[in-house]
Amino acid sequence: MLANRLCVIGLGLIGGSLLRALRAADAVQTVVGYDPDPRQGQDALELGVVDIVAADAASAVRNADLVVVAVPVLRTAEAFAAIASSLAPGCVVTDVGSTKQSVLRDVVSVFGELPPWYVPGHPIAGTEKSGVANSIEHLFRGHRVILTPHAQQSADALARVRSMWELCGARVFEMDAARHDRIFAASSHLPHMLAYSFVDMLANLDGSEEVFSNAGGGLRGFTRIASSSPQMWHDIVRANAPAVGELLARQIGELQIMQTLLEQQRWDELKTIFERARHAREHYLTQIE
């Protein structure tokens, strides 16, 4: 049994999918949930992903032996502050935040240090949809989960969180929080910025309606992530602004080179960029699809 009393703070796509998977694995006895939005709590109860919806975060965690904080990253400090004085001795706490250095800072701001029983985590899974109603039992199956253990980390707490994700069918990896934030700025945060910016550019064109109505599958795939939650991505970009800003500057530089090649009709060099990109994508990504 992973937990006798599992508490999830934040009943969204991630929290809900985690609970569906752990219930399917018969890994938890009682599940208590809390969400500031009563609608999510209601949905979670109706969908059977929680047994109890608590009235507030502090009472939700009481007597829990495992707590998962699954809130938007900018709500992390607030969530930890709300539960700090109600956590039971021996309870392990983890989170699912897409940025890790900001979450570590938030935890320190609440507890004055990084507690041994707190394990920073980030499941690499999601869809452009949000809310517990869109949660999926298999969301994490075969996906990666990154844990970024810290210097004060308890080995037992780390092992417990690792086994939670393995019960969901995920593959668990560990890395340093700063390295995590650099990697995900590139593989996730910047592409969301680019997709939002591109769709907004199209929407601002004269005749944008015709542009969208002539969209093929390529455009739909390229822009799918621009249907993601603006609030969530605002939070993530803000929490990881230095790493994202550095990459955005590089991306603008690359596009300016492309523009020069176009203006100067340096077609072979343009094709070389296309070829390098295709090669990289085929090498790294096509094989894992």
Place this chain on the structure above:
Amino acid sequence: MLANRLCVIGLGLIGGSLLRALRAADAVQTVVGYDPDPRQGQDALELGVVDIVAADAASAVRNADLVVVAVPVLRTAEAFAAIASSLAPGCVVTDVGSTKQSVLRDVVSVFGELPPWYVPGHPIAGTEKSGVANSIEHLFRGHRVILTPHAQQSADALARVRSMWELCGARVFEMDAARHDRIFAASSHLPHMLAYSFVDMLANLDGSEEVFSNAGGGLRGFTRIASSSPQMWHDIVRANAPAVGELLARQIGELQIMQTLLEQQRWDELKTIFERARHAREHYLTQIE
């Protein structure tokens, strides 16, 4: 019967898929194909999408009553020059080029004018794969095909090409060639440039291997079009360079605004861009998925 003798110059993904669909609709008697790459001709014969593979383009079109030129856009002039003196009287010729003004210029360069029997066309369908071996019978079903009739256009020729695409299950629309090129610069050509540029930027990062190995579904979808044929997209961008260049400049401008908002911590304005983009995508695209 759409054609007694249909000839397709260029046996790739588009030509092959068109032939599969027309054969399934029992709309053609004899199919003759030609491709400069003997491998494509061989595959087309083995897959049964053509009856005859001709030794050259000129003999391929002889006695055909309908000819489809399905070559990379920068090969258009060459392909029309090769068939010009072998076309039978009454034969209708169309093409599938992704840019239309460049194709019209190429046709004029060969014939000295736009012949009434030539109908410019562009099916909005494809995958990131190429070659006749990847062709799909249903590639055009439910998809749009744009025809850009010209001032000298024969109404009969136009109707014949329209019915060819309708037999494939496509929805046929007509518009002016210049408008076509502006629209597809935005909905198709620029996103390919952006995807190639982004993947190349990632591939050039220190530690790019880790970035790709931590890719989620979002990155894979966003970069899928960067697996498209570099040669084909080089051709398209080059053929439509003025329209693409103008939009690329706009896109760089939008990203520079985003960079300023990030540097100046103007988070609400950044979120407003994300919200506008999401709204536009949901409004225009999600409904047609």
